[in-house]
Amino acid sequence: MLEYLLRATTTPSPSPSSTSVGDEIGDALTKDPEQRSGWVDWLVGAPLRILVILAVGIVLLVVLRRLIASFTERIAREPRTDVGGALLRVTNAFEDERRVGRARTLGSVLRSTLSIVVGSIVVMMILNEIGVNLAPLLASAGVAGVALGFGAQSLVKDFLSGIFMLAEDQYGVGDTVNFGDVTGTVEEVALRVTKVRDFDGTLWYLRNGEILRTGNLSQGWVRAMADFRVPYDVDTDLVRSLLTQAAEETSADADINRLLLAPPEVFVVELTDDHLLYRIQARTNLPDRPAVVRALRTRGLTALTGAGIRLVTANRLVVQPPPAP
Structure with a gap:
């Protein structure tokens, strides 16, 4: 009996609260490694x-x-x-x-x-x-x-056209370009629009997707041409000889020769009712074309008028005075 009482006093009976706390602690200890691993x-x-x-x-x-x-x-x-x-x-x-x-x-x-x-x-x-x-x-x-x-089909079309235009180098800022209805100098090139200022000073905004054809006058070379209208009654061989001599003199000029990409050529380009159209042309770059054209016209006109050959202008005969003896 005494032994039973001693056991009862020394061994407390588990209470509901102590049992639940112990279970939670045990569960936490057992689950903590898994949570840490996750x-x-x-x-x-x-x-x-x-x-x-x-x-x-x-x-x-x-x-x-x-x-x-x-x-x-x-x-x-x-x-x-x-x-x-x-x-x-x-x-x-x-x-x-x-x-x-x-x-x-x-x-x-x-x-x-x-x-x-x-x-x-x-x-x-x-x-x-x-x-x-x-x-x-x-x-x-x-x-x-x-x-x-x-x-936005048109917008996408404009952007794609702008990308291909830049990749193919169709034109750039400063180029003289002919778009059909608009001809002028390109001032700005973007992916969507191209700005072109014509010779009258008007600034045009062209959508890249709407540009169907492009004529670039600044890429590569251009032709400098000087035309002379001569009546039929003048010897053809004489006219060709005089214009050829003028072309050679122009090519021999040091200031003009450095602007030429090929020697000037002389040929007949048109036959009308009252005259033949003779032309002197030469290859040059676009910025140099005005100077080359002036030189060809001056020397060709001097050669023809010096020989007393009449020239046709606006369907009228212009009689040049004979050279002084």
Whole structure:
């Protein structure tokens, strides 16, 4: 009996409160390693993959931008050649500046497009790692893209035409260009519009997608032409001989010879009711054409009038006085 009492006093009976606390502590101790393992796996998993995605995206962006810079630099240093393969003397400061400007514009467009594409891919991959469901987002983006495509077809067409125009070097700032209805000097080239100022001073805004044909007078070479209308009763061989001599004298002039890309030529281009149209023409660059035309006209007119040959102007015969003896 005494032993039973001693056991009762020394061994307390478990209470409901003490039992529940002990169970919670035990459960926490048993579950804590698993929770810690889950947290470690998450930290090593998603954040590490996000860092890897960011690093790969940055490296890829840097490498591609370097390639674009190398490509545009090659365009800026590209030499000009004639269609026939002969090197033309157009590598002046203006042409170099134009090529550099075109290369910079094209490089800027490519870098912007690359940044948008790579950035979009990186953001979508990060959202996927976080656990965001991309299916509704992609579906919404697809619907919005289709609606935008239908609503902004002309805008997309203008941008694509501008990119191809810059890549093909159809024209640049400072070029004299003929677009059919508008002829003038290009003042600004953008991806959507081209600004052209005509000879009257009017500034035209042309959408790149609406430009169907382009005649560039500044690329390569142009022809400097001087026309002379001579009646039928004048000896043809004499006229050709005089104009050929005038062309040779013009080519022999040191100031004019450096502006010529090919020797002047003489030929008949038109037969009318009362005269023959003789022409002296030579290849030159667009900025030098006025000087070459003036030289050809002056020497040709001097040669014909010095021989007493009559010239036809506006369907009238202009009789030149004979030279003084």
